[in-house]
Amino acid sequence: MAPLGLADWELVGVAPLVGSFVGVAIDRLPDRRPLGFSRSRCGHCAAVLGARDLVPLASWLAQRGRCRHCGARLGWFYPAVELAALGVALAALGIDRGRDAWIDALFGWWLLTLAWIDWRRLVLPDVLTLPLVALGLATAAAFAPDELGDRLAGAAAGYLGLWGIAWLYRRLRGREGLGMGDAKLFAAAGAWVGASGLPSVLAGAALAALAAAGAMMLAGRRLDRYAALPFGPFLAAGAWLVWLFGPLAY
Numbered sequence: 001m002a003p004l005g006l007a008d009w010e011l012v013g014v015a016p017l018v019g020s021f022v023g024v025a026i027d028r029l030p031d032r033r034p035l036g037f038s039r040s041r042c043g044h045c046a047a048v049l050g051a052r053d054l055v056p057l058a059s060w061l062a063q064r065g066r067c068r069h070c071g072a073r074l075g076w077f078y079p080a081v082e083l084a085a086l087g088v089a090l091a092a093l094g095i096d097r098g099r100d101a102w103i104d105a106l107f108g109w110w111l112l113t114l115a116w117i118d119w120r121r122l123v124l125p126d127v128l129t130l131p132l133v134a135l136g137l138a139t140a141a142a143f144a145p146d147e148l149g150d151r152l153a154g155a156a157a158g159y160l161g162l163w164g165i166a167w168l169y170r171r172l173r174g175r176e177g178l179g180m181g182d183a184k185l186f187a188a189a190g191a192w193v194g195a196s197g198l199p200s201v202l203a204g205a206a207l208a209a210l211a212a213a214g215a216m217m218l219a220g221r222r223l224d225r226y227a228a229l230p231f232g233p234f235l236a237a238g239a240w241l242v243w244l245f246g247p248l249a250y
Helices: 006-031 058-062 077-095 098-121 126-143 145-173 180-193 195-218 232-245
Strands: none
Touching: 006 077, 006 098, 006 126, 058 077, 077 098, 077 232, 098 126, 098 180, 098 232, 126 145, 126 180, 145 180, 145 195, 180 195, 180 232, 195 232
């Protein structure tokens, strides 16, 4: 693979900044709080945070994970999201270069936001899932027009497929099993990887969810028929892996 170019180093440099914004989105979007026009504050003393407090990763390290104003521990959430965003960029550069790596990272960052929100709050906001469908189709129209038909079919099949599973589960069990947010996220996956990639996304997500449930049980967490395990993070991981590496060979 070709060595890193200027655009690739820019991707690495911007990734923690994107991660900082992703952290804000994860924190605020489920409560419908605005992402902009609102100053960041310490969650303990409510002090307004300045530029020196908000440099991704560096500020947290320089302040040893504590608020500069009150000394309270800030937790790992923001540095963890910033590191995850950097990891997405590095993974993208392990596969592609230039424009393609930026597209890989954009898709990965968007999925990271959705996955983290769903894991914390059991919700997949329409304000993120629906634009991701449109972005996938727009990416195909701009850079791979020969794939547009498959992407359109994938978006439709993704939504209708999980909607049908959710409807059937509700009829058979008398309660919700999958939310419509999962169906919309699967539609977004189809808009990116096409109808041909959806079986691999679903298979990978299901296996990962089963593995996660098994790990939780081994760790001592009791999972009964009413336990809620978000499916969105596993769909997101499956979609990004299929986007990067292509569908499984059956």
